[in-house]
Amino acid sequence: MALMPKIKQLLQRTTTASTVGRRRETLHPAKNVIQEDALRAMLAEDPNNEHAFLALVDVVGRNCAQDPTDDVDPRTAEIDLTDSAAREEKYTMSLWALAEEYAGHPKAWYPLIQLAHLSLPDNPEDANRRLTAAVSRDETGAALAAALRLLRDNDLAAEAYLLGVGHWIARQHVPEAGIEVVRASLEAGKHAEAQRYLEELLDHVSEADVAAYDPTLSADVQSRLARS
Known part of the structure; x- marks a missing residue:
């Protein structure tokens, strides 16, 4: 499946305030669970912690553990990391999924900036909407x-x-x-x-x-x- 259709499927997933920051369970043994939970704890305190957010994107991407044809969510899916294009796609999808998730936090502006960055080439109006929302959340x-x-x-x-x-x-x-x-x-x-x-x-x-x-x-x- 091409990257943009996968991202569109991600956008159809429901993220509520009660699910922000919650690690997704998977049938496959996840690696770096302690590290992931520690990063999520940091983001629970500050959803705009850039270093913790980007580190979590990397961890979640490396923890992918399922056939991508069954579930395109990189928080629970597997991608072949031996291919450079697949690695880049994995990182982009992980970034998009986590940015979409943490954007549900009422004080989060950094994830909205990331979403705007990702959507800007294909949807400038949507990107500008997200940037305006991000700015309105930060004093x-x-x-x-x-x-x-x-x-x-x-x-x-x-x-x-x-x-x-x-x-x-x-x-x-x-x-x-x-x-x-x-x-x-x-x-x-x-x-x-x-x-x-x-x-x-x-x-x-x-x-x-x-x-x-x-x-x-x-x-x-x-x-x-x-x-x-």
């Missing part, structure tokens, strides 16, 4: 920074600009969020707005904080304004 601005970075990395600066200016709160959000807003403004051709947002950002954080994340941001804003 720190970390989700906004990640969402804008994803859009910019996919040459969607205009979309990043709109999302950023609609949700950025300079006095509340981490510096990375404001920096991503300024970068999105520059890349979308909004040079005057980029200068204004940079000034607003510097009202709340230092030049050193900005330079630590993006050393050339201030110079790039001035350069673009001079050429406008």
